[in-house]
Amino acid sequence: xxxxxxxxxxxxxxxxxFLVSAGLFVFKKTGNPEIxxxxxxxxxxxxxxxxxxPEVENGxxxxxxxxxxxxxxxxxxDFSISYRIPGYVEWTTPEIYxxxxxxxxxxxxxxxxxxxxxxxVLNETTAxxxxxxxxxxxxxxxxEIKRCNFQIRxxxxxxxxxxxxxxxxxxxDLFTNINLVCCFVTPEDPIIKYFTQRLQKDVLKGTVAxxxxxxxxxxxxxxALYDFEIKTGLVYGGTLGxxxxxxxxxxxxxxxxxPREVITGGAGLCVELATxxxxxxxxxxxxxxxxxxxxxxxxxxxAGGNIIPIEATGIGGEGIGGRMDFKxxxxxxxxxxxxxxxxGNGSIGTPIAFLNVGKLQGEGIRxxxxxxxxxxxxxxxxxxxxxxxxxxxxxPNYASAGTNRQYNQQRQYNQQRQTPATNYRTYTDPSGFFAxxxxxxxxxxxxxxxxxxxxxVMAGSPAMNKDVEVYVFPGTYDINACxxxxxxxxxxxxxxxxxxxxGTVNINGVTYQxxxxxxxxxxxxxxxxxxxxxxxxxxxxxxxxxxxNNLSTPxxxxxxxxxxxxx
Amino acid sequence: MLIFISLTAxxxxxVLNLDYKVNEKGDATIVYTQKAxxxxxxxxxxxxxxxxxxxxxxxxxxxxxxxxYDFSFKKNEMEREFIFTFKAKGVAxxxxxxxxxxxxxxxxxxxxxxxxxxxFTNSQNENNVIYEYNTSLTLxxxxxxxxxxxxxxxxxxxxxxLKPKKEFSWWTIAGILLIIAGFITIIVxxxxxxx
Numbered sequence: 001x002x003x004x005x006x007x008x009x010x011x012x013x014x015x016x017x018f019l020v021s022a023g024l025f026v027f028k029k030t031g032n033p034e035i036x037x038x039x040x041x042x043x044x045x046x047x048x049x050x051x052x053x054p055e056v057e058n059g060x061x062x063x064x065x066x067x068x069x070x071x072x073x074x075x076x077x078d079f080s081i082s083y084r085i086p087g088y089v090e091w092t093t094p095e096i097y098x099x100x101x102x103x104x105x106x107x108x109x110x111x112x113x114x115x116x117x118x119x120x121v122l123n124e125t126t127a128x129x130x131x132x133x134x135x136x137x138x139x140x141x142x143x144e145i146k147r148c149n150f151q152i153r154x155x156x157x158x159x160x161x162x163x164x165x166x167x168x169x170x171x172x173d174l175f176t177n178i179n180l181v182c183c184f185v186t187p188e189d190p191i192i193k194y195f196t197q198r199l200q201k202d203v204l205k206g207t208v209a210x211x212x213x214x215x216x217x218x219x220x221x222x223x224a225l226y227d228f229e230i231k232t233g234l235v236y237g238g239t240l241g242x243x244x245x246x247x248x249x250x251x252x253x254x255x256x257x258x259p260r261e262v263i264t265g266g267a268g269l270c271v272e273l274a275t276x277x278x279x280x281x282x283x284x285x286x287x288x289x290x291x292x293x294x295x296x297x298x299x300x301x302x303a304g305g306n307i308i309p310i311e312a313t314g315i316g317g318e319g320i321g322g323r324m325d326f327k328x329x330x331x332x333x334x335x336x337x338x339x340x341x342x343x344g345n346g347s348i349g350t351p352i353a354f355l356n357v358g359k360l361q362g363e364g365i366r367x368x369x370x371x372x373x374x375x376x377x378x379x380x381x382x383x384x385x386x387x388x389x390x391x392x393x394x395x396p397n398y399a400s401a402g403t404n405r406q407y408n409q410q411r412q413y414n415q416q417r418q419t420p421a422t423n424y425r426t427y428t429d430p431s432g433f434f435a436x437x438x439x440x441x442x443x444x445x446x447x448x449x450x451x452x453x454x455x456x457v458m459a460g461s462p463a464m465n466k467d468v469e470v471y472v473f474p475g476t477y478d479i480n481a482c483x484x485x486x487x488x489x490x491x492x493x494x495x496x497x498x499x500x501x502x503g504t505v506n507i508n509g510v511t512y513q514x515x516x517x518x519x520x521x522x523x524x525x526x527x528x529x530x531x532x533x534x535x536x537x538x539x540x541x542x543x544x545x546x547x548x549n550n551l552s553t554p555x556x557x558x559x560x561x562x563x564x565x566x567x
Numbered sequence: 568m569l570i571f572i573s574l575t576a577x578x579x580x581x582v583l584n585l586d587y588k589v590n591e592k593g594d595a596t597i598v599y600t601q602k603a604x605x606x607x608x609x610x611x612x613x614x615x616x617x618x619x620x621x622x623x624x625x626x627x628x629x630x631x632x633x634x635x636y637d638f639s640f641k642k643n644e645m646e647r648e649f650i651f652t653f654k655a656k657g658v659a660x661x662x663x664x665x666x667x668x669x670x671x672x673x674x675x676x677x678x679x680x681x682x683x684x685x686x687f688t689n690s691q692n693e694n695n696v697i698y699e700y701n702t703s704l705t706l707x708x709x710x711x712x713x714x715x716x717x718x719x720x721x722x723x724x725x726x727x728x729l730k731p732k733k734e735f736s737w738w739t740i741a742g743i744l745l746i747i748a749g750f751i752t753i754i755v756x757x758x759x760x761x762x
Contacts, residue, residue, distance in 0.1 A: 006756040012749030019742025027738045036634075059631045067634045067656065073734070098663040101731050103592045105656035107634055163624070170621060176628070 030138040031100065032072030033079070035146070038065040039129060042151035042159055045121050046258075047183045048114035049366040056364035057179070063150065064110035064129055068100065074138040076100040082132040083110045088118060088152075091132065116369045118152065123484040125152045154488060156255045158184070171294055175352045178292055182365045184256055184275040185290075185357050187282035190372040191260040195380050196283040202384055203228055207284070218286065218303050222310060223326045225280055229315045230323055232383045235267050236313040254498060255491050260370065264379040269496060271297040273312035278357050287358035291340050295349030298333055302356065309333030424558060427457065433472060433537050437562035439555050442467075452489055454482070461555075466546045468559050474538040479513050482539045483532055496520045505531065508564050512541075518549075527551060533565060540565050581607065585702045591709075591729060593659035593667060599626070599651040608647040615649075616642075622651060632670075633657055665730040669704065673723040683710050685725060 040063050043051055050061050064083065070076050080094040089112045097106050110129070131146045153159060161168070161176045168174060186192055200207050203224045207217060254271075259279040262268040268276060271292075277299040278288035287302045291309060300309035314329030324332060336348050344350045361367070427444060428435040438444075438459040445458045452471075460467035473482040487497050499517025506512070512531035519526050527549045532541030542563055544556045586598040603611055615622045619640040627635050633655040642649040659669045671677065675687040683706040691698045704725070706713065712728040735743075 002756050002759050005752060005759070009749045009752030009754075009756055012745045012752055014749075016742045016745030016747075016749055019738050019745060021742070023736040023739030023742055027736050029734065029736055058629055060628055062631060065631065069656070097661075099661060101592065101661060104661060105592070105594060105634060106660070107632055107657035109631065167624060169618060173621075173624070 028138050029074035029102075030072050031070050031074045031076035031102065031135070032137065033076055033100070033135065034069045034071045035133070036067040036069075037131065037146060037148055038067075039063065039148040039150050040162060042124075042153050042162070043112075043114075044153050044157060044159060044177075044180065044183075045114075045118040045155045046158070046368055047180045047365075048116070048118045048368060050180065050183065050364060052111050052113040053364040053366075054109065054111045059109060059111075061111070062109040063112050064131065064148070066108040066110070066131065068097075068106045068108070070100045070102050070104050072137065073102050075102065077136040077138070079106070079135040080133070081108050083112070084130050084132075085112060085114075085127055086130065088112070088114055088127065094132075094134075116371075119155050119368055119370070121152050122154050122156075122488055123481060124154055124157070126150075127152050153253070154255070154484065156257055156261075156491065158254050158256050160254065171350050172352065174294075175292070178353050179355060179360055179365050181256075181271065181275065181290060181292065181297070182355055182357050182360045183367050184258060184271075185278045185282060185288070185361070186259050186275075186367040186370060187279050188367065189258070189260055189279065189370040191264075191370070191376045191380065192279045192283050194377055195263060196280050198380065198384050199224060199228060199280065200284065215303060215306065215308070218301055218308065219330075221281070221284060221286070222301060222308065222330070225277065226310065226312075226315065226326045226329060229273075232386065233266060234263070234273075234315055236270070236273065236316050253500065255487070255496065257491075258370070260373075260376055263383070264376050270313045273315070274299040277310070277312045282357065287356070289357060290355040291337060292352045292355060293340065293344055293349035294352060296336075298336060300333065300337065302358070307337065309337040311336060424562075426562070427459070429456065429470075429472075431537070432566055433535065434470060434540055434542075434563065434565045436468070436470070436542070436559055436564070438468060438559055452486065454486070459559075465548070466544075466553070466556060468556075469543045469545070471532075471541045471543070472538065473540075476538050477534045479532045479534065479539055479541075482541065483515060483530065490519065499530075502529070507531065507560060510565055510567065531560070531563070535565050535567050537566070580697045580699055582699045582701065585700065587658065587702065587704045589659055589669065589704065589706050591707050591731070593661055594654065594656045595658040596652065596654050599653075600648060602646065602648045605647065611649070619651070623653075626651070626653070630655070665728050666726060667710075667729055668718055668724040668726050669706075670718070670722050670724050671702075675700070675702070675723075677715055677725070679713070682706075682713055683708060685713070 043063065047061070050056050051063060054062070066081060068076075068079065076097075077099055079097040079100050081097075082091050082094040083089070084091045092110070095108055097108075100106055110131075112129075126149055129148050129150060131148075132143070133146065134141065134143045136142075158180065159177055161174050163173050163176050187196075204221065207221055207224075256275070257265065257268065257272050259272075259276040262272045262276045271290075274290050274297045278290060281288050281299075281301055289300045289302050289307060291298050291300065298309060298311050298313070300307045308330065311324065311329045311332035314324030314332060316323040339345050339348055340351045340354070423440045424437040425440050426435060426437045439461070442459045442461055445460070447453065447456060448458050449455050454471045454473050456470050456472050458467055458469045471482070471486060473485075476482060487499070491497060497517060497519045499515050502514040502516040504511050505514050510533050512533045515530040515532075517528060517530075519528065526545045526547055528543050528545035529551050530541055530543040532539055542559075544551055544560060546553070546556065582602065584600045584602075586600070587595045588597075589595045601611070622640070623638050634657055635653050635655050637654040639652045640649070641652075659667045661667055671687055672689055674691075675689040678686045678688075680686055680703075685704045685706075687700075687702040687704065689700045689702075691700070706727055707729055710727040710729045712726075714726050716724060716726050718724045
């Protein structure tokens, strides 16, 4: 009996050891991560330095936010996270969390260090961020890779907000990225530096504006720059300043040329003229600011406790009612600054921000590194050699292409103004890819723009206040890339374009992707809606345009409803 | 750790109070209160009065290193005070071996109230408005060895020790009980043999 009890005790111990071993090694509590990934929808190449800096604005410009909650009952050990963006950023050094306790949450943010190679992206491009995760859940080591898409916008694009449309409730929500305007102020650009040096040497004949706070000397510098812009024929490039309401939508993307492109291109929007003014002044050692409102932007020099604003668009242009002299431009800037600080008005709009460029750039909102370009230096030389000449006058023409051929076509249209008729003709593409009806009195032009070979045919009203353009991109199926290609070509020819996707629409049984926007060139604004679809031949699209914000006229509706493509 | 609230004040001081209560998992409940002067209150109500979601968006945007949820908003018009309460995950970071770190703004001035209670103050001049941030931090009651230091990245942190509770599986507990029972049985058996 006693022996039996002894054996029972030994059995208990053996069974107990077995259970302890099973508990420690077989039925061990394991960790179980619940991973949530939040990726920014898009990044702007011009701000690539900002995205790599976790110190900027308390870290708000991250690309990926990873939230890891350990939902298991055991620890997660050696939780390692590494990121890469194929083609742009190699695998990062893993961030290792040695232990994540049950119920604990870890937040990991990815600030990608892009190189200036990203500035080569001219069109919106889809990129992918890959996240390599490795951990031990207490039983085994697990590895996984997660992937998320995001957009890399074109080099010249500024997204004024990254707030989802459903969250936007206030004017300020449309400008959450407004500080990134400072990335377009490029005092270290070799071309801007060269321009500034030549201005200091050839125009100012020496200056101490950057090293003294003498208001007279600062004003002399500002006057020299402003007058030089006028003398070399730089003009205010349009009435569109900052994003405006188009239809029922706010446009949140704006194409902004770099200061080097503005000075050598000869025209700029208000914000472009402001960034140019600031770039040159900063390059000369001055600190600058930019007043930004819902409608306008203008620069200022910050000297000690003083702000000297100037209406940079005062350079105007002969085509838009002349120019302000320097004194008037400063007076106007002063008045606008007063209105800004008093809360704005209908003329200059609602104040959004006064950007202290030097301060913000010092806090990490840095401009991109731009390469030197001998051709642009040559253009700068040409500007200085012609500054004594009469300012050039731009020939008013219809399209931004500015070709004589187009100009002549427009003249022909204007000469042939007729009373509108109700009958329509049908145009059928010789290859049979598309067909559409258009008013009989409208004129057709085949491949009218040599810079846009994808524009196959255009039909315009006699008064040239409405038209339809048909584009064909053979062998491709990426509608966004095709559409961006058109925009960028027009921008490179001097147009300013604002647009936004406007959903899909079915026309004659075919689904089209729709974009709504407006373009301006040579003081004309065109409102348009574009329809693009994929076919067996590639991407085909047509654009209906008018010089008023009414695209619901019977003739344009008829054209739209008659458009057919061969699938 | 800083929340920037855009507020049109007239060269005044704006006082913002943040109260962090950190739990054993490193998460926190944060209460944000602001008591305003008459003019500030008017401006606050103009901006946020009927749209507290706007303030929520600003708070989320200004605290990207946390995961925020469970927001609630109360305002006391008589006292010109509003209270915003929310929860945050990932506020303190676990370094292993019972060591935790709470990162704070290096411009803040820390003050120890007790082992588990700290106070941080920070003033910033934004466009001639002085923003005073008062942050009170309450650590879990078992936290000890609190000290101000810098982490491996040179960030200012408040380090404290809080050993995580060790939990065994039922298998292990049952096994230990059986081993104990076995030893007792053997002892009983030997005692009986000797007798």
